[in-house]
Amino acid sequence: MDNLQKQFKKGVLDLLVLDLLNHGDAYGYEIISQLDKASDGYYLMKEGSLYPVLYRLEDKNLIQNYRQASEADRAVPRKYYKITEDGIQQLALMKAEWQQFYQITNHVLKG
Amino acid sequence: MKSANQKYAEQVVALIPVDRAYKNRIKEDIISRLEEYHSSASPEDLMGSTYEVAQEFIENIEPSALINQGKKTFNYTSKAKIMGIPLISIRVGKFEVAKGIIAIGNFSVGVISIGAFSLGIFSLGGIGLGVIAFGGLALGAIGAFGGVAAAYMLAIGGVAVAHNLAIGGVAIATDIAIGDVAHAKLTAYMSEYKGEFGFNRLTDSAQLFTAQLNKSFPNFPKFLKRILDIVYSSTTY
Numbered sequence: 001m002d003n004l005q006k007q008f009k010k011g012v013l014d015l016l017v018l019d020l021l022n023h024g025d026a027y028g029y030e031i032i033s034q035l036d037k038a039s040d041g042y043y044l045m046k047e048g049s050l051y052p053v054l055y056r057l058e059d060k061n062l063i064q065n066y067r068q069a070s071e072a073d074r075a076v077p078r079k080y081y082k083i084t085e086d087g088i089q090q091l092a093l094m095k096a097e098w099q100q101f102y103q104i105t106n107h108v109l110k111g
Numbered sequence: 112m113k114s115a116n117q118k119y120a121e122q123v124v125a126l127i128p129v130d131r132a133y134k135n136r137i138k139e140d141i142i143s144r145l146e147e148y149h150s151s152a153s154p155e156d157l158m159g160s161t162y163e164v165a166q167e168f169i170e171n172i173e174p175s176a177l178i179n180q181g182k183k184t185f186n187y188t189s190k191a192k193i194m195g196i197p198l199i200s201i202r203v204g205k206f207e208v209a210k211g212i213i214a215i216g217n218f219s220v221g222v223i224s225i226g227a228f229s230l231g232i233f234s235l236g237g238i239g240l241g242v243i244a245f246g247g248l249a250l251g252a253i254g255a256f257g258g259v260a261a262a263y264m265l266a267i268g269g270v271a272v273a274h275n276l277a278i279g280g281v282a283i284a285t286d287i288a289i290g291d292v293a294h295a296k297l298t299a300y301m302s303e304y305k306g307e308f309g310f311n312r313l314t315d316s317a318q319l320f321t322a323q324l325n326k327s328f329p330n331f332p333k334f335l336k337r338i339l340d341i342v343y344s345s346t347t348y
Contacts, residue, residue: 010171027143028140028143028144028147029144029147046159046164046167047140047141047144047158047164047167048164048165048166048167048168048169048170048171049167049170049171051136051137051140051168052168052171052172052173053171055133055136055172056173076139076142076143076146078143079139079140079143
């Protein structure tokens with residue numbers, strides 16, 4: 001069951017991260033925290049799960065990163081992510097696809 | 112001096128089989144993440160063992176970004192070509208065949224071919240097949256040299272099998288065999304022989320052997336005769 005849950009989660013992570021960034025720029029830890037909070041712990045992710053998603057979205061030009069200095073004691077400035085125009089378009093497509101997937105799957109399961 | 116966070120991040124990326132650019136990306140983000148904790152606890156306590164973190168990344172990284180799951184590879188094909196064939200082709204670490212004038216790889220085909228399995232005019236390999244072959248198992252048309260060597264003209268090896276001349280611990284030939292155990296029409300042996308003429312290398316002189324050689328094989332290839340001379344002159348038999 002754990003593996004099934006993992007696979008389901010993997011399938012929607014791109015969508016969730018894009019949607020979250022569509023509401024505002026965020027850095028890695030912030031994304032982890034927000035997903036955790038919004039899902040009551042269901043989407044509590046480890047770094048090894050989140051960062052590959054961010055890299056993948058970046059490589060597809062759906063998000064971009066930029067640096068912003070924050071606390072003085074940090075060795076490296078924070079890396080923030082923001083959604084791109086391509087990302088916004090892709091998010092709309094993914095949401096529509098998700099709705100269709102959700103409705104049809106539920107319909108079949110109820111039938 | 113490297114911080115504990117840097118060392119930890121480097122240990123993590125060392126376990127992840129991706130290219131250097133990808134490793135740098137991960138390293139940077141791990142360091143950045145560790146700083147978010149604002150804690151003096153060790154990176155292991157904060158994020159987990161380097162192995163666990165690396166595994167988590169490996170499970171989620173695009174398969175296409177993973178380099179051969181840790182296997183090191185090296186590919187090179189020279190721009191210079193002769194009759195459309197690369198002058199040098201190297202394919203190491205992948206299940207690919209190196210094809211070139213000079214070919215080097217796990218599997219190699221070339222004029223000069225070097226590989227675990229090599230095929231070429233001059234072939235050197237664990238298993239070598241060629242006009243002249245060297246290898247653990249060497250199969251050659253003119254010559255074969257190796258642990259087990261088989262050739263039409265000359266085989267030299269632990270076990271040597273040839274039509275014309277075999278030299279080895281165990282030497283088997285149609286014409287001439289020289290070895291501890293020798294089987295051929297004409298033999299020079301130490302322990303045992305089977306054939307028409309057997310010369311014991313401890314008790315019979317080289318002159319006797321040569322006389323019989325000239326009588327039995329008047330047209331024996333000159334270069335093989337020369338090799339026989341060298342064998343005799345370089346040993347105490």
